[in-house]
Amino acid sequence: MSFINLREKIVQIKIVYYGPGRGGKTTNLEYINRKFNKQIQSEMVSLKTHGDRTLFFDFLPFDMGKIKGYEMKIQLYTVPGQVKYNATRKLVLKGVDGIVFVADAQEQMREKNIRSLNQLYENLKSYKQSIFKIPLVLQYNKVDLRNQGIPILPTSVLEKDMNSKLKVPSFEASALTGYHVPETLKKIISSTVVSIQKKLL
């Protein structure tokens, strides 16, 4: 749940990057951290293992400027993607306002994407939130691997697998090169802000 400080006119919004392990969630945040360093006043916090896998979460606070006199503080989080860390994923989802689901577009990851999305549905349900109501953007990451001859699922297949019921905005992306990373971020921020405004007004 977003927190609104009426005295200092600050709105804090929590956006979580969710998805299967090694899908590029942390890479998304790292790109944002490099690209928008003017809007980021503090260091990105990463809790990871020695093998550079996310252990708990990454955290990146992002200043978006003002809307109607209120300063928007966007808090970007990632979850650990590895299957065994579901308890941790659930903790990070607490109080979430908007979600980016980072899917891995490689053919071999098809099943893992679907499984992770199903688990997101379950995890949100445990907080009495619905995947159909929460602001959500899908990102089909790693499309750049197509140029290296690695089998990538066509977007139509990914859409059918994951977005046929959700019908949310989706982007092909490459977190490594930054392709559609800012677009994904802008989309989730605008959907989330609109949804918070609706809740309040």
Added chain:
Amino acid sequence: MNYGVVSQEQLEKIDEILTEKLIKIGVDCVIIIDMAGNIITAKDNGTSKYDVYSFAALAAGNFATVDAMAKLVGEEEFSLLFHKGTDCNIHFSKIDDELLLISMFGKDISLGFLRLNVVETIEQIKKLWARD
């Protein structure tokens, strides 16, 4: 109780309590956060500068982890946490299921004295919410 929006009046009263009970006895920085990692309010002594937003995210995660550990050993909760450093110490105490009070303090205050004041602070904050 709804924390989504806390009224200006409530925040001012909470800040008064924090200043009176904790900052005045020498605590460097006090933060109230919710379990999702949002900052409800932060007060400092004017000289210490902490990155309170990152701190809140990590503190919420830390507390959630300890909470999960408590359940594993059959405890309902560990309601307070204390981290000791050379120059800076951190004390975490639960206000209720949703809120956490975090105090950062140096060598000049004893842990016991701080804990007494934290307990009184929490009682006063709870009363404030009960009344509203």
